[in-house]
Amino acid sequence: MRRINLKKANVARADTIRYINRQIVLNYIREKEPISRAGISQETALQRSTVSLIVDELKTRGLIYEVEGESTGGRPPTLLRLRAAGCTAIGIDVSTTQTTVAVADLVGRVVERETFDAHPDVTITFHRITSSVQRFIRSNTNIEGIGVSVPGVVDPESGVALFIPHFKWRNWPLAADLSKSTGLPVTVDNDANAAALAELWLGRPEIRDVRDFILVLVHEGLGTGIIFDGQVYQGVAGAAGEFGHMTIGRGAPVVCAAGSDECWEAFASERAALARYKQRRGGEVDGDLTFRKLIDKAFANDEAARAALIETAHYLGLGIANLTKGLSPEAVILAGDISRAWPLIADELRNTLATNTICSDLVSAPVLPSTLGEDTRLMGALSLVLARKFASVVPA
Ligand SMILES: [Zn+2]
Secondary structure, X not given: OOOOOOOOOOOOOHHHHHHHHHHHHHHHHHHHOOEEHHHHHHHHOOOHHHHHHHHHHHHHXXXXXXXXXXXXXXXXXXXXXXXXXXXXXXXXXXXXXXXEEEEEEOOOOEEEEEEEEOOOXXXXXXXXXXXXXXXXXXXXXXXXXXXXXEOOEEEOOOOEEEEEOOOOEEEEOHHHHHXXXXXXXXXXXXXXXXHHHHHHHHOOHHHHOOOOEEEEEEOOOEEEEXXXXXXXXXXXXXXXXXXXXXXXXXXXXXXXXXXXXXXXXXXXXXXXXHHHHHHHOOOOOOOOOOHHHHHHHHHOOOHHHHHHXXXXXXXXXXXXXXXXHHHOOOEEEEEOHHHHHHHHHHHHHHHHHHHOOOOOOOOOOOEEEOOOHHHHHHHHHHHHHHHHHHHOOOOO
């Protein structure tokens, strides 16, 4: 796995060192804004003169701007901020039920969006995506790039979707095809990895400051994104994080995307919760019952809905307890619509974690609901563009 620690990048080839220094400075401004030139110099150990040169360059390129800080007696300090407005990105969330294409600014504010139902034919899906993107390109300026989040295994280097289990799509050269038809740089990643990146870039500050965490994305399936030292851990060919297929028991209420009733996904996904609800109601449920509606029912005191969610939370807790034992992260973030049910499931999750620890004296990582709401995967897709723009190690 290729990694460069942006904060301690002391060793770099001469032709890329200036580029890397620029990324270090940009990253600091993004993370700590508003921050002064002296502050950046102190935190990065880059020389004051180097920081000033880079800041001038970034200002000229329109990536940052100056604001006046609060005076502590003398002249007010000049602070630097990221220029989010004016630059836009296209985010595409390909999910098993629908695809959303959206234009947003660089802090994740959506300007325009379009959603269409999923189609099992990859060619039709691709055609719908490109026509939507081309419409957005015509009506928006300064689009920096495209980020795509997909529910499957992706090779992040080539942007090939290697396998999307729900549709049985294999070796889809999504980044190359989309880049060819739009003329824009395209970054593709797995939905849980992208969502984890979104927590880093767009999440609330207490999550952004955490350097090692696991994001558990619950939807029709279940995926995890692992952040180590502030970067997504990809593994070989991007296949890391498939904890949704770890064995957790027998006889789950549904089968996973690969057909097993022993996987975590089969016990703890939205489909598992819906199946439990149907069981409790003796099969009597509306044909169009969605997971969102199940949560609404639980909040409206439907006992069967509450019980189905709590039972699902128990299995979520079992899986999280296993991950925590093996990886000891600083935090675990629960994302997807399930995070809206947090007040109903938090106690069950905490109890399961407390009774499934190696030793009660161990401080276990806090489990927190994502603050990115319904748009977690879309924010993930947009974050792929942000990460490429601000933290890429590939020289421009
Ligand atoms: Zn499985």
